[in-house]
Amino acid sequence: MFTDMTRTRNRGFILPVALILMAFATTVLVTAGIMVQRTSDRLNSYSLLSDLRITTNNLVEIATMVLASKWTTAEFDDSWSGYDDFVAFVSSRGGYEGALWGELLDSIGNNENWWNLGTDIDFAGILDDEAFTEYNNKGAVINHTEGDYSIISWAERGGVIRYSYGLATTESLAGKPALLFGETPRVFHEIKTIVPHGNNATETIQGRGDLINGKATVMGTVTVSDVDVNLERIFQYGIEANNVIPESDNYNYTKTASAADLVFSSLLGEHEKWLSELTRTATFDFLPESVFPEIEEGFLIPIVPNDKNDTQFTIEFPEINKISPDASGYFTLSYKDQTVTINEAEYQINLVIYGDLRIGDKNPSVLKISSVNGKYSITVVKGDIQVNTHLVYGDFREEFDEATKQGGVVFNQPILTWNVVKHLLNNFSAREADDYLS
Structure with a gap:
């Protein structure tokens, strides 16, 4: 009788191997399922923290807008009921984040000088918006210490609370x-x-x-x-x-x-104390033999009339459409039929004029706009100041041009849209003040 031993071994070997592979596959699937569950929990946690971070940041921005409109009338005389919880939270943070929170605690001092925005009707109305309904605890407070406004917001959901911080100043x-x-x-x-x-x-x-x-x-x-x-x-x-x-x-x-x-x-x-600290140059009186003094940083140039019966001086800046925004700035100073040109410098130019000062033409024009390119401080003593022209700082000309939609040709059209006005003023507040006249 003949028996095929090889065939018998093949059949006996396949079943154990198949069972082993099936068991291994089941183990892999179960392990993968556990890993997916853990990853899902972690993603949910990340999503919650991200939502809290975005929400608290938004609350800081909203609080800043409320502060901007009411900072002159707000009273910072409250304590903050959540102060101890806030201190406990930030004290538990480690690393660089903990160091930053520590600096904040040092700057705001004790639990005083707070304005709780929850008592402000405008801020409370915003909190009632549906965007914040899923947060059972949210709000913002503002601390006023040594001229700075520290804004702290918070939001809580699912037992997790997070804080955000902002700083505002009126400097x-x-x-x-x-x-x-x-x-x-x-x-x-x-x-x-x-x-x-x-x-x-x-x-x-x-x-x-x-x-x-x-x-x-x-x-x-x-x-x-x-x-x-x-x-x-x-x-x-x-x-x-x-x-x-x-x-x-x-x-x-x-x-x-x-x-x-x-x-x-x-x-x-x-102001008189500041003037006394400047270096006073020789007096300029517009007589034919007079020479306008050299200008240096920290100098003060006295301008006086040479006729006690005529004390009228005139300063004219170039019209905005007659000078390039990138051109060097200047203005002319006139007395009777004499005129000198004063060019801008890297520093502030200081004049003190003993008499009456008119800025612009003798006849005012509602359409005339003059460009102030440079840094100037002008003090008038025993006289009146009359401004007969609109003044626009040269470093703000392009924004003004865009708002009036005139393409740099003429600037005699009114701004008709309120949003454009607000945008223009916000841009002006953010400028670095390269040009100014005081």
């Missing part, structure tokens, strides 16, 4: 107010806008009005056109005044704390 506004008067007879008007019907409608300006792009102080009375005026639409960064008429309970402004004479006496003293 750029505190140096030179946009408007500072003892008294002014001007009646301020709000710029009115409408939103036409239809898709993609644009908020359009109707008529003329006033818009002060910086802090404003009037030691006396501010007069507005009617009781329905929104002061925040006129004075973008707040107004400090003795009172506003006609009277209304709807006005939002800061009442002046000091008498006008005291304030201006202090400002005059500071």
Whole structure:
């Protein structure tokens, strides 16, 4: 009898190998399933942290906008109920992140000088938006210490809380107010806008009005056109005044704390001290034999009339469409029939004029725009200042050109869209102030 031993061994070998392979495949599948589950949990965790980070960052930006519109009237006299929880959280952070949070804690001091934005009706209304409904705990506070505004926001979901931080400062506004008067007879008007019907409608300006792009102080009375005026639409960064008429309970402004004479006496003293620290050159009086002094950094050039019966001086900057934005700046200083040209420098040029000063032509024109290219400080002693031209800083000309849509040819068209106005002013606030006149 013949038996095929090879065939028998093949059949007996296949079954164990097949079982081993099946068991291995099952193990691989189970292991892969566990790995997928772990990866999914980790991705969900990453997604949650990302959402919290984005949300808290958005809350910082929203808080900054609220601060920008109310920083002059906000009261930073609260404590923050969540301060201890915040300190405990940031104290647990390690590495470079922990070091940064530590610096923040040092800068804000103790639990004082806070403004809880949860009490602000505008901020609270934004928190009610559906974008924040899935967060059961969210908010922002602002700490005011030594001129800086530290903004801290938080958001919590699923038992996980995260914080974000922002820093705001009013340093750029505190140096030179946009408007500072003892008294002014001007009646301020709000710029009115409408939103036409239809898709993609644009908020359009109707008529003329006033818009002060910086802090404003009037030691006396501010007069507005009617009781329905929104002061925040006129004075973008707040107004400090003795009172506003006609009277209304709807006005939002800061009442002046000091008498006008005291304030201006202090400002005059500071300015006189600064002038005394400059190097005074020889006096220039426009006589035929007079030579205009050499200008260097830190110099002060006195300008005096040579005729006590005529104290009128005139400064003219080049018209904006007659000088290239990249050209060197200058202005002309005239007295009677004599004129000198003063060119810009890398530093500030300082003049003190003893008499009356007119900037622009004798006859004012609403269409004339002059370009200020350079850094100039002009002080007038025992005289009046009259401005008969619009002034635009040379380093801001292109933005102004774009807003008026004139292509650099003429600048005599009004800006009709409110968004363009806001964009223009935001760009101006962000400029590095290469050109200025004070």
